[in-house]
Structure formats: structure tokens, C-alpha cells
Amino acid sequence: GQNIDQPTEMTATEGAIVQINCTYQTSGFNGLFWYQQHAGEAPTFLSYNVLDGLEEKGRFSSFLSRSKGYSYLLLKELQMKDSASYLCAVFGGGADGLTFGKGTHLIIQP
Amino acid sequence: EAGVAQSPRYKIIEKRQSVAFWCNPISGHATLYWYQQILGQGPKLLIQFQNNGVVDDSQLPKDRFSAERLKGVDSTLKIQPAKLEDSAVYLCASSGPVGYTFGSGTRLTVV
Numbered sequence: 001g002q003n004i005d006q007p008t009e010m011t012a013t014e015g016a017i018v019q020i021n022c023t024y025q026t027s028g029f030n031g032l033f034w035y036q037q038h039a040g041e042a043p044t045f046l047s048y049n050v051l052d053g054l055e056e057k058g059r060f061s062s063f064l065s066r067s068k069g070y071s072y073l074l075l076k077e078l079q080m081k082d083s084a085s086y087l088c089a090v091f092g093g094g095a096d097g098l099t100f101g102k103g104t105h106l107i108i109q110p
Numbered sequence: 111e112a113g114v115a116q117s118p119r120y121k122i123i124e125k126r127q128s129v130a131f132w133c134n135p136i137s138g139h140a141t142l143y144w145y146q147q148i149l150g151q152g153p154k155l156l157i158q159f160q161n162n163g164v165v166d167d168s169q170l171p172k173d174r175f176s177a178e179r180l181k182g183v184d185s186t187l188k189i190q191p192a193k194l195e196d197s198a199v200y201l202c203a204s205s206g207p208v209g210y211t212f213g214s215g216t217r218l219t220v221v
Contacts, residue, residue: 004152033209042114042201042212043153087152097143097166098210100152 002026004101006088011107012078020073020104022088030092034062034073037085037103046073046086075106083108112136114213116202122219128190131216134183135204139211141165144177144187145201147215153201159185192220 003025012018024032031050035043047055049064049071061074073086085105089098115134123129135142140161145153156175157167161182170177174193179185189196199215 040217042214045209045211048209089152097155097158098153100154102150103152 002090002099004088004090004099006086006101006104008102009105009107011109012075013109014078014080016078017074017076018078018106020075020086020088020106022071022073022101024069024071024088024090024101026090026092026099028092029066029090031090032062032064032071033087033089033091033098034060034071035087035089037087039084043087048091078108080108080110082106114202114204114211116200116213116216118216119214120217120219122221123192125194125220126191128188129192129218130186130188131200131202131218133185133187133202133213135185135202136206136211139204139206140182141205142179142185143203143205143210144185145203145212147199147201149198156187189218192218194220196220 005023033048034046036046037043047062049062054063059076064071085103087103088101117132142159144156146156147153156170157177158165159179162179177187197220199217201215202213203210
């Protein structure tokens with residue numbers, strides 16, 4: 001079976017740093033995606049981790065530990081436009097469709 | 111490159127009616143996916159096509175949902191008859207070198 005867990009909602013302050021965690025238990029694993037989704041819009045690609053370690057891309061970083069079934073997305077210098085849902089998705093387990101978590105709704109306060 | 115195109119953007123129907131959604135993937139992307147996203151949840155894969163063949167439709171409710179991709183390009187997803195619990199956003203995606211690109215989705219409301 002597939003199980004991906006993320007916090008439902010988080011609140012952070014503009015200019016601060018926030019870490020969104022994701023744990024997964026899946027029958028297969030070929031990589032992990034993070035997507036950003038604003039209300040009423042399509043998910044947009046943020047990062048893709050295949051190997052253990054940290055991937056940095058501007059204000060966004062993503063970390064993966066395959067042995068622990070754990071990933072996090074780190075957002076720095078938060079801006080109001082970062083208010084969105086952040087989706088963790090596992091790629092693997094046969095066909096290459098993605099299995100998504102329920103998403104973390106991030107609220108940025110001034 | 112042009113993105114994944116979907117239509118219609120919104121659709122409201124009564125339960126037991128039928129509805130169809132259309133998707134045009136990014137040019138050259140052989141793999142196409144349909145996802146269902148219920149409010150407050152992550153997208154759930156319904157069906158995956160490789161060219162015009164079905165790779166995975168294990169989560170497609172086949173008693174009421176059908177999908178086709180006749181020429182390996184455009185795809186249609188149909189629901190007949192619709193139920194209240196089918197209210198969701200239906201996302202089409204295609205995969206390429208930098209992962210998946212999603213369309214803007216069709217928001218279906220069944221009343």
C-alpha cells in the first residue's frame with residue numbers, strides 16, 4: 001500500500017523560515033517530488049529528490065532520507081505569495097504515476 | 111513550450127448526467143495522466159496512458175468512468191452517470207524531462 005503523511009496546515013511569518021515535513025511508506029520508490037499549488041490553480045513543480053541529501057534551489061530546498069522514508073521542504077525568506085498548499089508526491093511502485101500526500105496548507109502572516 | 115491544455119475550465123451538472131473532459135498534453139510527451147483532486151486532498155491518479163495504450167487504470171471506477179487517447183495525443187475522460195462524490199478538480203498531466211506538467215484542471219460540481 002501507499003501512505004504519505006504531511007501536516008494539514010502550518011502558519012509562518014513573512015521573512016522567516018519554515019520546514020514542511022513528509023513521511024512516506026510506499027511499496028516502491030524511485031523519487032520524491034514537491035509541488036506548490038495555489039488555490040484554484042494547477043500544481044507547479046518545485047523539486048525532485050532521488051538520492052539522499054539536500055537539493056537547494058534559490059529560496060527553496062528539499063531533503064530526502066530514503067532509509068527513514070522522510071523528506072522535508074525548506075522555504076527561506078518567506079513572502080506573502082508563498083501562501084499555498086505544498087504537495088509531497090512519491091514516484092514509483094510500478095507505473096510512473098505519482099502518489100500524493102494530502103498537502104500542507106501554508107499560511108504566511110505579515 | 112505550450113503547457114497542458116484542458117477544457118472546460120468549470121462544469122456544473124446534475125447527478126446521473128454525463129460529462130466529458132478534454133486534455134491536450136505538451137507536444138512530444140508520450141505519457142499522459144488523469145488525476146482527481148477532491149477539495150482538501152492531494153491529487154489521486156485515475157489513469158495513465160503511454161501513447162494510446164493504458165499503463166495503469168487500477169484506481170479508475172470503471173463502472174462509471176472511461177478514458178481514451180485514440181491517436182496518442184489528445185485524451186478525453188468521461189463520467190456516466192455522475193454522482194455527488196465525483197465533485198472534484200480533474201487534472202491532466204504529461205511527463206517530460208523535468209517531471210510532470212499539470213494542466214489548470216476542470217472543476218466539476220455535481221448537484
